[in-house]
Amino acid sequence: MSGYSLLEGVRIVEVAQLAPSSVGGHLADLGADVIKIETPGRGEGVRHAGARAVGGPDGPGFMHLRWNRGKRSVELDLRTEEGAATFLQLAATADAVVEGTRHGYLDRLGLGWERLRAQRPSTVLCEVSGTGADGPYRDLATGGMWFDAYAGLRTVDTRQPSPPGVMGGSGETPQAMYAVGAYGAMAVLAAVLRARSTGDGTRVQVSSADVAIAWMPDRIDAALNADRTHARPGWTPDGRLPDWPLLDAYATADGGAIVFGSHTPKFWQAFCGAVGRPDLLEVDLTSVDEGSEDRARHVWRELDALFRTRTRAEWTELFLAHDIAGGPVNTVAELLEDPHFTARATTYEQDGHRFAASPVRVVGQEFAPGRAPDLGAHTEEVLSELR
Structure with missing residues (x-):
């Protein structure tokens, strides 16, 4: 049974x-x-x-x-x-x-x-x-x-x-x-x-x-201890990492979307090398100061334009080939055709x-x-x- x-x-x-x-x-x-x-x-x-x-x-x-x-x-x-x-x-x-x-x-x-x-x-x-x-x-x-x-x-x-x-x-x-x-x-x-x-x-x-x-412990537990916590250095006042564009979702050339999760130096460097954009590595996305939001938005715009140049499948292949963190976004219908879904005993x-x-x-x-x-x-x- x-x-x-x-x-x-x-x-x-x-x-x-x-x-x-x-x-x-x-x-x-x-x-x-x-x-x-x-x-x-x-x-x-x-x-x-x-x-x-x-x-x-x-x-x-x-x-x-x-x-x-x-x-x-x-x-x-x-x-x-x-x-x-x-x-x-x-x-x-x-x-x-x-x-x-x-x-x-x-x-x-x-x-x-x-x-x-x-x-x-x-x-x-x-x-x-x-x-x-x-x-x-x-x-x-x-x-x-x-x-x-x-x-x-x-x-x-x-x-x-x-x-x-x-x-x-x-x-x-x-x-x-x-x-x-x-x-x-x-x-x-x-x-x-x-x-x-x-x-x-x-x-x-x-x-x-x-x-x-x-x-979700970062919601309830944080609220329970609101007066006993301190702002962690390196985070923005609104609760984001200053390199938030490296943790975002982007539209792709085929009308799909990809989640980009490469905010650690290893993955960010691998990505910039794979797409030929070493200039993005020169942008300071670690400091939290008056210019941090403008720098982040500049990188976001560059990434938004870049991700629109390839399909979701092409980006996934590039991520796999260069050890870049991220992955495709699916609707339920798209999931049924996703090669990872079809290859496993799901x-x-x-x-x-x-x-x-x-x-x-x-x-x-x-x-x-x-x-x-x-x-x-x-x-x-x-x-x-x-x-």
Whole structure:
């Protein structure tokens, strides 16, 4: 069922909706047996999320195919006495339970930490929520785009309605919504490792709001210590390096773009030598003084004109040939044709479709996960294992 075999022998019982399903998704990709508990007849909401349906107008969405691949689906109504008893039986066989709903869902059903720990002292419970277990926003109904906005990572434009293809006032891709799965999986693995060595269970909590806060230390940590920090010599008052043109994006001859990242002397010297512009090396881009901005803008204009003389592919070839830092800018459509993308095992095929593979590579193994299960596809199989 699972993508790799690294977690063979690890069992996870998952009660999750939407993005928190990615916690079990990461674990299934690595080889864990993830048993997904779903409400009978309805299943979890991510199954049909997204503007594009696969296989037909009512087909599954891509998030379901990604986050639930390699899992086993069991229909179980936890609100019934029979369903709750069966869930506890399953949990007793598992290394960890992942709860990915509004905080306290399993507790309200009498199936939370105290009950799980009483029947299996070594159990691990990972509670994944939007806003965490405490604080005034604990019960706030939230969505994926909000977590970044809460933490100052998402800028919104309220001057006009969101343009076509954009929702929530910004076209920026949500970060915390997708990152929470990796943090949750990391927490589960650490707790399971400890439980296997000590026999002690652990209750861990991960929230998307906290992930957004922790995502960029140079923002949150800097703001927390604003009165305890000092301006670092060699940086401009607006927080840039004086050689910022060497860390910028430039248009290319074919209408594309290239990111130039050659601000260290080694790369800058290699670039100027490769393009026959030793004169640019004579411009002082290290001093911060009254003339530093004018010098930087002069270099930027020269580089802007220079990068427009070759295509994106030609610049990439030159960067590779002369050990120059930088690389091509792609749209998603362009990425699919990028030679680096096509040369690596970045995708796998399944049922006539291609999907992005796990970013983890296991040398000697091929990533080949089972398809995301139909609702309740493994109910009889899994429950028969309890008999």
